[in-house]
Each structure stands twice: as C-alpha cells, then as structure tokens.
Amino acid sequence: MSQLNCGGCDRPAMLLIKALQHDVLEGLARDQPVALLMSWICERAESLAPDVVCSILSIDPAGRLRPLVAPSLPEEFSLALDGLAIGPTVGSCGTAAFLGEPVEVTDIATDPLWSDFKMLALPLGLRACWSTPIHASDGRVVGTFAFYYRSCRGPSELDRTIVQGCVNLCAIALDQRDRKDRIQRLAYYDVLTGVANRASFERFTREAIATAMKENACLAIHWIDLDNFKNINDTLGHNAGDALLKTVTQRISATLKPGEFLARVGGDEFAVVQPSAGSHGEIQDLACVLAAAVSQPVDIDGTVAAVSASIGIARAPQDGSDLALLMKKADLALYETKSHGRRNFSFYNKGIEERIASQWTLEQALKTALARKEFELHFQPVVDLATVAITGFEALLRWRRPGHGLLTPYAFLPAAEKDELLICDIGDWVLREACTCAASLPGELRIAVNLSPNQLRKPGFALDVVSALAASGLSPQRLELEITESALLLENAVTLNCLSDIRQLGVSIALDDFGTGFSALSHLRAFPVDRIKIDRSFVMEVDESHATASIIRAIIGLARELGVKTTAEGVETETQLRVLADFGCDEIQGFYVSRPKPLSAFDDYLRRGDSRRRLSAAS
Numbered sequence: 158m159s160q161l162n163c164g165g166c167d168r169p170a171m172l173l174i175k176a177l178q179h180d181v182l183e184g185l186a187r188d189q190p191v192a193l194l195m196s197w198i199c200e201r202a203e204s205l206a207p208d209v210v211c212s213i214l215s216i217d218p219a220g221r222l223r224p225l226v227a228p229s230l231p232e233e234f235s236l237a238l239d240g241l242a243i244g245p246t247v248g249s250c251g252t253a254a255f256l257g258e259p260v261e262v263t264d265i266a267t268d269p270l271w272s273d274f275k276m277l278a279l280p281l282g283l284r285a286c287w288s289t290p291i292h293a294s295d296g297r298v299v300g301t302f303a304f305y306y307r308s309c310r311g312p313s314e315l316d317r318t319i320v321q322g323c324v325n326l327c328a329i330a331l332d333q334r335d336r337k338d339r340i341q342r343l344a345y346y347d348v349l350t351g352v353a354n355r356a357s358f359e360r361f362t363r364e365a366i367a368t369a370m371k372e373n374a375c376l377a378i379h380w381i382d383l384d385n386f387k388n389i390n391d392t393l394g395h396n397a398g399d400a401l402l403k404t405v406t407q408r409i410s411a412t413l414k415p416g417e418f419l420a421r422v423g424g425d426e427f428a429v430v431q432p433s434a435g436s437h438g439e440i441q442d443l444a445c446v447l448a449a450a451v452s453q454p455v456d457i458d459g460t461v462a463a464v465s466a467s468i469g470i471a472r473a474p475q476d477g478s479d480l481a482l483l484m485k486k487a488d489l490a491l492y493e494t495k496s497h498g499r500r501n502f503s504f505y506n507k508g509i510e511e512r513i514a515s516q517w518t519l520e521q522a523l524k525t526a527l528a529r530k531e532f533e534l535h536f537q538p539v540v541d542l543a544t545v546a547i548t549g550f551e552a553l554l555r556w557r558r559p560g561h562g563l564l565t566p567y568a569f570l571p572a573a574e575k576d577e578l579l580i581c582d583i584g585d586w587v588l589r590e591a592c593t594c595a596a597s598l599p600g601e602l603r604i605a606v607n608l609s610p611n612q613l614r615k616p617g618f619a620l621d622v623v624s625a626l627a628a629s630g631l632s633p634q635r636l637e638l639e640i641t642e643s644a645l646l647l648e649n650a651v652t653l654n655c656l657s658d659i660r661q662l663g664v665s666i667a668l669d670d671f672g673t674g675f676s677a678l679s680h681l682r683a684f685p686v687d688r689i690k691i692d693r694s695f696v697m698e699v700d701e702s703h704a705t706a707s708i709i710r711a712i713i714g715l716a717r718e719l720g721v722k723t724t725a726e727g728v729e730t731e732t733q734l735r736v737l738a739d740f741g742c743d744e745i746q747g748f749y750v751s752r753p754k755p756l757s758a759f760d761d762y763l764r765r766g767d768s769r770r771r772l773s774a775a776s
Contacts, residue, residue, distance in 0.1 A: 173201065173204075174205070174318065177197070177198065177201045178326060181197060181198060181326045184197070185330060185333055191225075192225060199213060202323050203228075205315070206304070206316055210305040211302075212226075212230060213225045213227070213300060213327060214300055216243060216254050216301070220243050222239065222240070222241045222242075222251060224236075230305075238277075246272070247273075247274070248286070249270065249271070250286075250288040253288040253289060254290055254298050254300075254301050256290075257290050260287070261287045261312070263309050264284065264309045265283065265284055266279060282307050283306070284308055285308065286305050287311065287316070288302070288303040289324050291324055291331060293335065299328075299331045302320060302324045302327055344356060349421075351406070352420060354421060355423070358430070361430065362378065362418075362480055362483075363480050365418070374433060375433075376431065378431075378472075379430075379469075380428055380470070380471070380488055380490070380491045381409075381426065381427040381429065381447060381466050381467070382425060382426050382495070383451065383466060384465045384466065384499045385463065385464055386424075386425040389457075392650075393458075401455055401457060401462060401464060404455050405451055405464070406419070406421065409427060428487075437504075444470060447466065448465070448468060448500070448501070451466035452464065452466060465499065466500070467494040467495050467499045467501065468490075468491065468503070469505065471487035471505045472505075476505050486505040489505060489509050490502075490505040491503070492509070492513060493512070496512075496516070516572060519572050523569060523573050523576075523579060523583075526556060526558070527583065531559070532586060533555050534553065534587065534755075534756070535555050535753035536553065536753060536756050536759070537754075538750050538751050538759070539605070539744050539746045540744060540750050541743065542742060542745060548603065549602045550595075550598075550605070551605040551639075551746060551753075552587065552590075552604055552607075554587055580611050581609070581615050584609050584612045585621060592626060592631045593631075594756050595631050600632075603634075603636065603637055604635060605637040605667065606638055607638075607639045608638050613652045614652065618655055619662070622636075622659055626662075633662045633663035636664045637664070637665045637667050637687070637688065639667045639669040641668075641670055642671070653684055656684055666684075667690050668688070670690065671691055671692060685719075687722065689723050689724070691712055691713075696709075696726060696733060696747070697727060700730070700736050709725075709737070713740050713741050717741065723743050725747075726745075726746055726747060727748075728745040728746065728748075728749045729747055729748045729749050
C-alpha cells in the first residue's frame with residue numbers, strides 16, 4: 158500500500174486512518190464480506206471528516222454504475238444511480254469512472270456534469286461532490302469513492318489524505334472480490350458456455366432433491382447427449398465444435414422455465430434439472446421441448462451441421478433419492494435411447510439394466526467371435542433387368558453364435574459399431590473373405606461388400622483394399638464397395654479422399670440405402686458414386702403408393718442423367734419387379750431373386766454357363 162501524504166493533517170487523524178487500514182486488511186485476511194468492509198471504510202471516513210457524506214460505487218463489466226455502500230444516503234438515491242452507464246457528463250462518479258481520474262465539482266447546482274442529476278442531490282442538501290476512481294491492479298477502473306459536501310467547496314488536505322488511504326483499501330478489497338468471483342466461476346461454471354458445470358450441478362441437485370423429499374414433490378433429471386458431435390468436431394475442427402456447444406447451450410437455456418437448472422456436465426453432455434415435475438406428462442413435455450431445441454440445424458461459418466439430442470431421464474423419488482444413483486439411472490436411460498436409434502428420450506426403468514447386461518455380454522462375445530471363426534458370409538444375387546442375368550453378388554455377414562443360431566447383422570452390428578477397433582477388424586475380415594470367394598466366380602461377376610463409416614475413417618484404409626485384392630487375386634473392376642449416406646456426413650475430407658483413392662484403383666463405389674438420409678442429393682454432389690442402391694423401404698411401396706413410385710422414378714431418372722447405375726433392394730414380388738423395370742431401373746436384388754445363401758448353394762447355377770444364368774435359375 159502506498160504511503161499516505163499527511164500534509165497538514167493532525168496526528169490523531171493519521172492514527173485513525175492507520176487503524177482503519179489495519180482493520181480492513183485483517184478483515185480481508187479473515188475473508189469478511191466486501192460490503193461489510195466497505196461500510197467500515199465509509200463510516201470511518203465520515204467520522205474523520207464529519208461534514209462529508211461518503212459513497213462507494215462499483216463499475217460492472219458493461220460499464221454501469223452499481224452502488225456498493227452509502228450509509229448516510231437514502232436508499233432511493235442509490236437506486237437512482239444503479240445501472241447508469243458511465244460517461245463524460247454523468248455526474249462526478251460516472252465521469253470519474255469514464256475518464257479514469259478524479260473529478261471535483263464544487264457546485265452541483267451549476268456544473269454541467271450534474272445537469273441531468275442535480276435534482277437527486279440538491280433536495281438532500283448535497284452541494285458539491287469529489288469523486289476518485291478506484292483502479293484494479295491491472296489498471297481497470299472498478300469503482301469510485303466519493304465525498305459529498307453540504308456546502309459549495311472542494312476537498313481539504315485532510316480529505317485528500319483520508320481519500321488516498323480509503324481508495325487504496327477499496328482497490329485491495331475489490332481486487333480480492335474479483336479474484337474470489339473468478340475462482341467461484343472456475344469452480345462452478347463452465348468456461349466455454351458460461352452455464353453451470355458438473356460441480357455446480359451436483360450441489361444444486363442435492364439441495365433440490367432434499368427439498369423435493371421434504372415437500373413430497375417430484376424431481377426429474379434430463380441427461381442430454383449430442384448425437385454426431387464427434388463427427389462435427391473431427392470434420393470441421395474444435396473451434397466449430399465449440400461454436401456448436403455455445404449455440405446448443407443458448408437454445409436449451411431459452412426453453413427453460415424459472416427454477417429449472419442447466420449444466421454442462423461433460424464434453425457434449427448437458428443436464429437439466431426439473432425441480433417441480435408435477436407429472437409424467439410434464440417431464441415428457443420438457444424432454445420433447447429440449448430435443449426439439451437441440452435438433453435444429455446449426456450454421457457454422459457457412460456449413461450447416463445437423464445435430465440432435467439423445468436424452469435419458471431419472472426421477473426422484475420414483476428412481477431413488479441419492480444423487481449418484483439418479484445420475485447412474487439417467488445415464489442408463491440415455492444408453493437406452495442411443496440403443497434405439499438416438500434422437501429421442503427414455504425414462505429409466507428396471508428392464509434397462511437387464512438389457513444393458515445382455516448387451517455387455519453380446520459385446521464380449523463379439524470380441525472373441527473372429528478368433529473362434531464364428532463369422533461367415535452369405536451371398537445374395539444381383540440381377541440385370543435388361544438381360545435377366547445375374548451380374549454379381551452382395552456379400553452379407555452372418556454370425557453363427559453358439560447357443561443362438563445364425564444371426565443377421567441387425568442383431569449384432571450396432572453393438573460392434575460402438576467399438577471402432579472391433580468393427581474395423583470385422584470389416585477387414587469381410588473384405589478379405591469376400592474377395593477370396595469372388596476370385597472363384599466366373600470372370601464377369603462382381604462382388605459387393607458393405608463398409609462401415611469407421612473403416613473409411615481408418616488411416617490407410619485404401620491400402621487395406623489393395624492388400625485384400627492382391628491376396629485374393631481379384632481384379633479391382635470386379636469389386637464394389639457399398640457405403641451409407643452417414644459415411645459422407647458433412648462431406649468429411651478424410652472420407653472423400655479415401656474414397657477417391659479407392660476409386661482410382663478401379664474399384665466401384667455404391668451409395669447404399671439411397672433416399673433415407675435428409676440430404677441424399679447433396680451427397681451425389683459431394684462425391685461421384687458409380688451406383689445408387691434404392692432403399693428397400695421405398696421398394697416395398699412402389700406398387701402401392703403413387704408418391705413412393707414418383708420418388709423412385711425421379712431417383713432413376715436422376716441417376717441416368719448423371720451416368721450412375723441403379724439397383725433396387727428388397728424386391729419381393731413380380732409386380733415390384735415389373736414396375737421397376739418399367740421405370741428403367743438397371744438391377745434388382747431381393748427375396749424374389751434369392752435369399753442370401755452360402756456361395757456353395759449357387760454351385761449348380763454357376764456350372765451351367767453364361768447362357769443359362771437367368772433369373773429363373775437363381776430363384
């Protein structure tokens with residue numbers, strides 16, 4: 158603290174000022190409230206200079222005056238100043254804060270700085286005002302210290318000595334308050350989004366649960382996870398991911414009612430506490446509102462990112478009254494939502510834990526299935542509608558799981574996709590096995606292999622394709638790799654480069670399940686595929702729904718314009734076949750031709766030669 162300039166002040170006053178310094182510094186050391194310390198400063202200053210009225214204001218980050226203490230002024234006076242923006246003509250205090258230097262007004266009635274505010278001071282008998290800015294350690298003006306006089310005059314030497322000591326004390330106190338506020342924010346608020354963090358969530362929710370139990374009320378925890386966030390982060394970068402998190406936070410905050418609490422509890426996880434959840438319907442309504450708020454597309458520097466939310470809900474007291482238990486159950490409910498396709502919400506129930514245990518067992522069994530050679534490939538023929546001849550096969554994975562029989566991918570692939578290493582290992586086996594099997598087929602028949610998006614993100618995947626072709630001796634022109642629309646999400650540069658490398662080998666690329674994504678046409682712009690596979694959900698309705706038939710006709714027409722082949726999946730009836738043929742579809746596959754079978758089931762057919770490879774022979 159700087160030395161006081163005693164000037165002509167007397168020794169008793171100096172001793173009192175030093176005593177004030179000691180008391181305030183001791184109060185700071187004991188972590189006394191800043192408002193209490195400021196009151197001490199004002200009261201001691203007024204006792205040392207009985208003809209003055211003391212006031213201390215702080216300046217908020219927006220540059221507005223906020224009254225701290227003014228023990229000798231009526232509350233109405235302080236309230237009138239609250240929220241005023243500092244400026245060059247805002248009384249003594251507003252001007253001192255704006256200029257960063259002391260402002261002495263010896264006649265409030267006539268000074269232009271007070272022209273808009275003099276009617277606040279004059280009726281109280283305040284005739285002059287001397288205001289000194291309070292500077293933080295980094296130089297910012299964080300407050301003002303003012304002496305009001307009941308006569309038109311400026312400060313005396315004693316006044317200047319008192320103010321010098323008091324301003325220094327105020328600066329120390331306000332600096333400590335700011336440090337405590339910053340520590341508090343770091344401890345309880347998320348730095349990126351500004352909302353409460355996990356620690357704050359736990360503190361608030363424990364208190365809310367206790368209140369709910371006491372009042373025999375219901376509380377709900379909505380555990381929110383952003384779908385596809387990792388893809389967006391990986392594709393557009395962490396700055397884009399941060400921007401998305403901020404936008405989502407704002408959207409969620411805008412939906413909440415007073416009393417409802419939002420926290421960011423993890424990287425892309427949020428929690429909303431609904432303290433007064435009157436009914437199951439009210440909880441469900443909020444979950445719907447939250448999901449809808451998150452699921453709007455977000456424009457990030459000109460790129461529109463699709464994001465959605467999966468939500469898990471736990472309730473007190475129905476699901477327990479312990480916070481840790483409720484958090485676990487909300488997380489289990491979230492897992493349930495993700496297991497059923499995401500973009501939805503689930504309430505916790507006891508059956509979830511049983512299903513999760515079963516899922517864990519499935520995942521463990523999958524990890525050993527490759528080593529135990531439990532996987533096998535079945536093949537479904539693809540038929541050219543112009544020649545009614547089989548042009549190739551699609552290789553389809555099957556798992557002969559001990560005790561469970563032969564399983565299709567729908568039963569186990571979602572679990573495998575959760576483990577990037579596992580799904581890549583399985584995909585690599587499928588690719589190599591399919592190429593080996595295809596090498597034994599007559600030279601013109603191709604083989605189609607489905608890829609996981611995780612495989613395309615794997616560094617060096619194109620080299621895996623080269624290795625599989627080389628090991629089997631299969632010509633690249635006879636291999637077709639099928640990708641889903643999700644693999645092209647956000648036009649991922651890594652994915653597109655990988656596909657380009659594969660295509661340059663002579664391997665063709667098919668876009669599978671075309672039409673089921675929200676931006677299918679944009680994918681054709683992003684990457685020129687060789688084949689479009691029309692999803693079975695459309696084919697099922699082609700002879701029943703005029704709208705569906707129009708969509709399929711449009712897809713086939715678009716593909717023809719682009720020079721892309723079309724294959725309709727899931728054809729089961731002759732009527733469907735004939736409609737597709739009339740529309741100009743190139744190829745079909747489905748149960749009408751043949752169910753997927755081991756390749757050996759087609760041995761007789763393959764031995765008959767080209768002229769007899771007809772649709773009727775494969776059925």
